[in-house]
Amino acid sequence: MIPLSAYVALSAILFITGLLGVLIRRNFIIVLMSVEIMLNAANINLVAFSHYLESMAGQMAALFVIAIAAGEAAVGLAIIIVVFRGKIATNVDQINLLKW
Amino acid sequence: MSDFIVILIPVFPLLAVLINGLLGHRYSPELAGKIALSSVGLSFLCALTVFTSTVSSGTAREVIAYSWFFGGDLHVNLGFLIDPLTGIMLMVVTGVGFLIHVYSVGYMHGEEGFTRFFVYMNLFMVSMLLLVMGNNFLVLFIGWEGVGLCSYLLIGYYFSKVSAAKAATKAFVVNRIGDAGFLLAIFLVFVNFKTLDYTKVLANVGQLSTEMATAIALCLLVGAVGKSAQLPLYIWLPDAMEGPTPVSALIHAATMVTAGVYMVVRTHVLFDMAPIAMGTVAVIGGATALFAATIGLVQTDIKRVLAYSTVSQLGYMFLACGVGAYVAAIFHLVTHAFFKALLFLSAGSVIHALGGEQDLRKMGGLAKKIPITYKVFLIGTLAIAGIPPLAGFWSKDEIMAHAFVNHHYGLYAMAAIGAFLTSFYMFRLTYLTFFGTSRVEPEVEHHIHESPSKMTVPLMILAGLALLGGFIGVPPEHGWLHGFLAGVAIPIGVVPHEVSAGTLLGLMGVAVGIALAGWGLAHYMYSLHTKAADEWAERSPAVYRTLLNKYYVDEIYDVIFVESFKKIGRAWDWFDQNVIDRVVRGIGHGADSSGAGITWTEKHVIYAGLNVVGYANHLLAWSWRKLQTGLVNHYAAVIVIGLFILVHFVLVWLTGKSVL
Numbered sequence: 001m002i003p004l005s006a007y008v009a010l011s012a013i014l015f016i017t018g019l020l021g022v023l024i025r026r027n028f029i030i031v032l033m034s035v036e037i038m039l040n041a042a043n044i045n046l047v048a049f050s051h052y053l054e055s056m057a058g059q060m061a062a063l064f065v066i067a068i069a070a071g072e073a074a075v076g077l078a079i080i081i082v083v084f085r086g087k088i089a090t091n092v093d094q095i096n097l098l099k100w
Numbered sequence: 101m102s103d104f105i106v107i108l109i110p111v112f113p114l115l116a117v118l119i120n121g122l123l124g125h126r127y128s129p130e131l132a133g134k135i136a137l138s139s140v141g142l143s144f145l146c147a148l149t150v151f152t153s154t155v156s157s158g159t160a161r162e163v164i165a166y167s168w169f170f171g172g173d174l175h176v177n178l179g180f181l182i183d184p185l186t187g188i189m190l191m192v193v194t195g196v197g198f199l200i201h202v203y204s205v206g207y208m209h210g211e212e213g214f215t216r217f218f219v220y221m222n223l224f225m226v227s228m229l230l231l232v233m234g235n236n237f238l239v240l241f242i243g244w245e246g247v248g249l250c251s252y253l254l255i256g257y258y259f260s261k262v263s264a265a266k267a268a269t270k271a272f273v274v275n276r277i278g279d280a281g282f283l284l285a286i287f288l289v290f291v292n293f294k295t296l297d298y299t300k301v302l303a304n305v306g307q308l309s310t311e312m313a314t315a316i317a318l319c320l321l322v323g324a325v326g327k328s329a330q331l332p333l334y335i336w337l338p339d340a341m342e343g344p345t346p347v348s349a350l351i352h353a354a355t356m357v358t359a360g361v362y363m364v365v366r367t368h369v370l371f372d373m374a375p376i377a378m379g380t381v382a383v384i385g386g387a388t389a390l391f392a393a394t395i396g397l398v399q400t401d402i403k404r405v406l407a408y409s410t411v412s413q414l415g416y417m418f419l420a421c422g423v424g425a426y427v428a429a430i431f432h433l434v435t436h437a438f439f440k441a442l443l444f445l446s447a448g449s450v451i452h453a454l455g456g457e458q459d460l461r462k463m464g465g466l467a468k469k470i471p472i473t474y475k476v477f478l479i480g481t482l483a484i485a486g487i488p489p490l491a492g493f494w495s496k497d498e499i500m501a502h503a504f505v506n507h508h509y510g511l512y513a514m515a516a517i518g519a520f521l522t523s524f525y526m527f528r529l530t531y532l533t534f535f536g537t538s539r540v541e542p543e544v545e546h547h548i549h550e551s552p553s554k555m556t557v558p559l560m561i562l563a564g565l566a567l568l569g570g571f572i573g574v575p576p577e578h579g580w581l582h583g584f585l586a587g588v589a590i591p592i593g594v595v596p597h598e599v600s601a602g603t604l605l606g607l608m609g610v611a612v613g614i615a616l617a618g619w620g621l622a623h624y625m626y627s628l629h630t631k632a633a634d635e636w637a638e639r640s641p642a643v644y645r646t647l648l649n650k651y652y653v654d655e656i657y658d659v660i661f662v663e664s665f666k667k668i669g670r671a672w673d674w675f676d677q678n679v680i681d682r683v684v685r686g687i688g689h690g691a692d693s694s695g696a697g698i699t700w701t702e703k704h705v706i707y708a709g710l711n712v713v714g715y716a717n718h719l720l721a722w723s724w725r726k727l728q729t730g731l732v733n734h735y736a737a738v739i740v741i742g743l744f745i746l747v748h749f750v751l752v753w754l755t756g757k758s759v760l
Binding site (some may be wrong): 092 | 728730732740
């Protein structure tokens with residue numbers, strides 16, 4: 001039986017991957033994908049604990065996370081398209097109005 | 101349900117005030133008159149319902165409209181006390197008030213400010229109803245001030261006339277003196293009883309010392325003397341005749357001026373405890389009755405004769421209160437409301453017929469030309485003079501009998517002489533107005549006409565009341581009125597004298613004799629031997645001139661009070677201008693120059709300092725501003741780092757050891 005720590009470690013690796021992707025990568029699409037990776041890292045965590053604690057609550061939470069991830073992807077892509085049309089930008093660092 | 105009707109009584113006129121007062125300019129005066137009239141009519145019907153239920157039950161009840169205000173020990177309701185006394189007053193106020201409203205529609209027809217007139221009249225009705233219906237001293241006081249205000253407004257109805265404006269001011273100022281006394285009485289009542297409700301106050305009167313009861317009663321008396329025009333504050337009432345005649349009838353004869361009598365009877369338990377106050381009431385009443393009657397003898401203005409007659413009759417009511425004959429006082433109040441309203445309104449009808457002429461010397465011989473007015477006026481005269489079986493005879497005789505059987509022979513003599521003078525001057529008025537040769541000016545002569553039915557019908561109804569109204573108090577001491585008022589107006593701790601029927605009949609005979617003697621003398625002087633009046637005046641010019649000038653009381657008051665107050669006022673004016681204003685101006689100049697200095701300091705010192713601070717900030721901020729790149733991932737990185745640090749601290753806090 002695979003120990004719980006293995007799942008937690010996998011989840012942590014995936015989460016850090018996603019986090020670094022969000023922080024470092026410039027392309028919008030990639031940033032969005034990194035966010036999805038982070039969400040799924042959380043999902044693995046939830047399902048693993050659900051199994052080991054024999055409670056359905058974690059799996060239910062994971063289902064909610066998936067649903068929200070779908071919505072987030074839709075909204076995120078929509079924003080990206082609007083930004084692309086308006087400013088012809090595909091990179092995060094081209095959007096820097098959020099300063100003094 | 102019936103509580104609701106009680107509250108409706110003052111609400112109807114109040115609604116009419118609001119409607120006519122706020123919207124009156126948008127529609128015709130006729131409609132405004134109809135609204136005013138119907139509101140008083142509805143109020144009368146409600147009052148009639150309440151009155152009949154009071155008659156059948158015979159008990160008092162309180163209706164609380166709402167809790168007005170409270171704080172500390174003071175809790176005041178806007179509440180109404182419905183007992184037999186209030187019932188009688190309600191009938192007089194709304195009944196006579198309604199008749200006078202009907203009359204006014206005819207009398208005031210075509211006058212400028214017709215709507216305004218009815219707004220004031222209805223406001224008066226509201227205030228008067230609050231006055232007689234209130235269940236505590238404060239509601240009474242509100243009504244008291246309200247009727248005073250309306251009196252002021254209506255005396256000054258023709259405000260462009262200087263004399264009217266002055267008379268209104270005089271009435272208001274003189275009433276202030278009385279109101280101050282009344283207010284003091286209310287304060288004293290509150291201090292002693294911690295409540296202002298009649299029922300609670302009058303039930304606990306026993307705990308007062310005689311001195312305190314006397315003080316309260318005397319303060320109340322000051323208020324009553326002001327409002328009811330007794331010596332020495334009667335001077336405003338004759339001048340109040342500047343107002344339109346229906347106003348004189350309603351406010352200055354039938355209702356408002358009787359408020360003082362009502363108040364004394366309402367609080368009679370206090371007076372019963374204070375023999376000194378009672379004596380004062382009786383002496384003031386008797387003296388006023390006689391004093392005003394003597395002035396009435398020689399006046400030449402038809403309304404002023406009636407005004408002095410009102411003062412005199414109010415004196416009788418006070419006299420009755422003072423000898424403990426409260427029922428007789430209320431009885432006379434009721435009959436007086438009937439016949440004096442009748443006299444004033446028919447005098448108004450005479451004035452109306454003569455196109456505004458009020459001088460008796462320019463009247464005469466009108467009996468044939470305005471027969472209805474003549475007949476009702478004659479009924480009024482017979483009633484006030486005390487000719488049986490008209491209303492005034494029963495009530496006045498009862499007052500005089502009470503004075504006599506309680507051994508107040510001096511007061512009885514005053515009342516008897518007053519009654520003789522009353523009879524004389526009233527028949528003098530009748531003879532000068534309606535009999536003899538006409539002294540009317542020729543151009544007025546053509547236009548003499550009987551008044552319209554709107555005016556004559558109320559006159560006839562009032563004449564009926566003056567004829568028969570006395571029978572509510574017949575037989576004397578045991579009439580319907582006496583039984584009805586037994587619970588509220590019988591003096592405490594006084595054993596009624598058992599008087600033989602013979603004495604009472606004898607007193608009645610004397611009263612009739614006095615009345616007839618007055619009539620006879622008037623008949624001799626103004627009908628048989630018309631030169632007699634002038635001859636008497638020539639024979640003792642000093643007396644005649646003194647009476648004609650009303651004992652120079654106005655002049656004496658002018659010298660003693662008005663002028664000295666004016667002097668004090670001028671002195672204060674000087675003090676104000678030369679001392680206080682100078683100090684104020686000095687402070688102003690000081691403030692002005694110091695203000696200029698402060699402005700300079702602010703501009704050149706404070707602002708400069710602030711600017712230095714500002715620029716320093718700016719420089720400092722420039723370096724920190726660089727931190728904000730505007731790039732989302734930089735911010736995200738900061739958030740993540742911050743989150744790590746925060747989680748680390750939380751872990752350290754929870755576990756006590758560092759993870760890193």
